[in-house]
Amino acid sequence: MVNAVTPLRQDTAWEHEHRQWWEPGSSARDTLACGWSHLKPSLSPDFVETLRAVVGAPNVSTATAVREQHGHDESMHPCAPPDVVVWPQAVGQVQELAALCHRCRVPMVPFGTGTGLEGGVNAVQGGVCFDLSRMDAIAELSLEDFSVTVEPGVTRKALNKHLRGTGLWFPVALRRKRAAGYDLTSLFVGSEGTLGFLTQATLRLHPLPEATAVTVTSFPSVGAAVACTVHVLQAAVPVARIEFLDEVMADACGRFSGMGLPAAATLLLELHGSRRSLAEQQQQTEEIVRQNGGSSLAWAEGLEEREQLWSMRHNAWYAALALRPGCQGYSTDVCVPISRLPDVVVETKQDLQASGLTGPMVGHVGDGNFHCILVFNSHDPEEAQRVHAFTQRLGRRAMAAGGTCTGEHGVGLGKRALLQEELGQEGLDTLRSIKAALDPHNLMNPGKVL
Numbered sequence: 020m021v022n023a024v025t026p027l028r029q030d031t032a033w034e035h036e037h038r039q040w041w042e043p044g045s046s047a048r049d050t051l052a053c054g055w056s057h058l059k060p061s062l063s064p065d066f067v068e069t070l071r072a073v074v075g076a077p078n079v080s081t082a083t084a085v086r087e088q089h090g091h092d093e094s095m096h097p098c099a100p101p102d103v104v105v106w107p108q109a110v111g112q113v114q115e116l117a118a119l120c121h122r123c124r125v126p127m128v129p130f131g132t133g134t135g136l137e138g139g140v141n142a143v144q145g146g147v148c149f150d151l152s153r154m155d156a157i158a159e160l161s162l163e164d165f166s167v168t169v170e171p172g173v174t175r176k177a178l179n180k181h182l183r184g185t186g187l188w189f190p191v192a193l194r195r196k197r198a199a200g201y202d203l204t205s206l207f208v209g210s211e212g213t214l215g216f217l218t219q220a221t222l223r224l225h226p227l228p229e230a231t232a233v234t235v236t237s238f239p240s241v242g243a244a245v246a247c248t249v250h251v252l253q254a255a256v257p258v259a260r261i262e263f264l265d266e267v268m269a270d271a272c273g274r275f276s277g278m279g280l281p282a283a284a285t286l287l288l289e290l291h292g293s294r295r296s297l298a299e300q301q302q303q304t305e306e307i308v309r310q311n312g313g314s315s316l317a318w319a320e321g322l323e324e325r326e327q328l329w330s331m332r333h334n335a336w337y338a339a340l341a342l343r344p345g346c347q348g349y350s351t352d353v354c355v356p357i358s359r360l361p362d363v364v365v366e367t368k369q370d371l372q373a374s375g376l377t378g379p380m381v382g383h384v385g386d387g388n389f390h391c392i393l394v395f396n397s398h399d400p401e402e403a404q405r406v407h408a409f410t411q412r413l414g415r416r417a418m419a420a421g422g423t424c425t426g427e428h429g430v431g432l433g434k435r436a437l438l439q440e441e442l443g444q445e446g447l448d449t450l451r452s453i454k455a456a457l458d459p460h461n462l463m464n465p466g467k468v469l
């Protein structure tokens with residue numbers, strides 16, 4: 020469940036509370052900020068002063084370096100700095116700032132940590148960047164309900180540190196069930212900042228398992244590693260996590276982390292449960308791995324050892340970039356039904372080789388989701404064109420297999436054309452109607468998704 024501030028909702032609430040701000044001539048702050056025109060102003064010093072009045076001077080910046088830092092994420096999309104960056108610290112401030120921007124028709128771009136991979140935070144029409152990292156309160160922890168309510172600046176690691184000693188943890192899981200009306204939670208979670216600001220989320224917590232074990236295993240081919248994943252899932256082994264690396268990625272991660280993995284198709288598998296059930300799962304998994312030609316397994320059970328293995332995987336993006344220093348990365352993000360995964364992965368690998376591209380593959384294959392991290396020279400138009408053509412083919416291959424062009428990174432700037440192909444004109448028109456209903460002046464993160 021999430022709490023959100025939308026321009027439209029905010030309009031009404033704010034108007035109700037601060038009626039005089041809407042009436043020309045009735046408020047000094049109103050006059051200072053926008054004048055009387057009700058048109059989009061250039062971001063005048065007065066407007067910036069008004070932002071400072073809401074959040075305090077230390078929480079507003081127009082410095083070039085700060086704006087540039089907030090004008091891009093980790094993707095290759097060119098930096099598009101906002102005109103000003105603000106750091107609200109309470110939902111009331113977000114409401115007040117959003118109302119002001121709405122009143123003055125200034126674009127608003129929510130900013131989390133700027134690690135997205137589709138250019139979601141790039142301020143392509145300028146405006147105000149709302150950096151929400153200073154809203155980092157952890158509220159309403161309910162051990163009985165297995166839930167916690169957090170503000171957007173709370174990271175997964177900080178939350179799990181806070182939960183230490185409670186017997187619970189947050190493994191990035193689904194939220195509480197709810198069937199009352201349209202599913203606005205999913206709508207907002209998937210909206211990439213184009214409908215409003217998420218100011219709170221209620222997350223589902225899980226009991227810490229009694230025992231956990233992680234292993235790394237190599238396979239003779241990409242097809243064998245992916246087929247093994249499918250067999251593990253079909254055998255109903257309750258895997259906690261299963262991640263795939265192709266031979267290029269395994270080699271790159273091994274070198275980047277200093278852990279030295281064999282250059283072979285690789286799976287990282289995590290199992291957890293009671294001690295007894297874990298032993299059974301391990302035995303079952305080892306058998307399936309052997310049947311698929313995988314190497315024999317050694318299990319890491321200590322926390323430090325397990326974390327080392329996962330940090331190697333979490334740094335895959337940087338390990339890929341290190342393959343060609345000075346080049347840029349672009350991550351594809353398709354997701355297909357699990358039954359189609361082996362074929363789609365093998366075809367994609369062949370396509371990568373035929374295209375002569377550097378594109379190590381990595382994926383949460385248990386969900387049918389995988390990424391090729393294309394590392395290329397963006398100043399070489401011919402190579403950039405090959406990358407573009409490859410990503411289009413991959414998106415279409417996934418869609419033809421009944422999947423999607425993005426499983427988790429979102430549409431942002433780069434996947435708008437593929438989204439249209441995936442949803443069709445009617446689907447897209449429906450999204451546009453929702454956008455128009457909630458953000459009639461197209462102020463929330465304009466230029467993204469649609």
Ligand SMILES: Cc1cc2nc3c(=O)[nH]c(=O)nc-3n(C[C@H](O)[C@H](O)[C@H](O)COP(=O)(O)OP(=O)(O)OC[C@H]3O[C@@H](n4cnc5c(N)ncnc54)[C@H](O)[C@@H]3O)c2cc1C
Binds near residue numbers: 215337
């Ligand atoms: C090394 C690396 C590994 C990654 N691994 C994974 C992975 O395993 N799985 C995965 O799913 N992704 C992964 N990603 C990509 C992933 O999307 C981002 O890392 C992360 O989820 C983005 O969070 P952020 O706070 O940095 O978002 P940002 O980049 O700040 O923003 C992303 C989008 O969300 C919007 N937004 C941000 N905060 C709010 C808010 N409070 N309200 C409304 N809109 C908001 C922004 O406007 C933007 O459109 C990885 C990225 C990197 C660099």
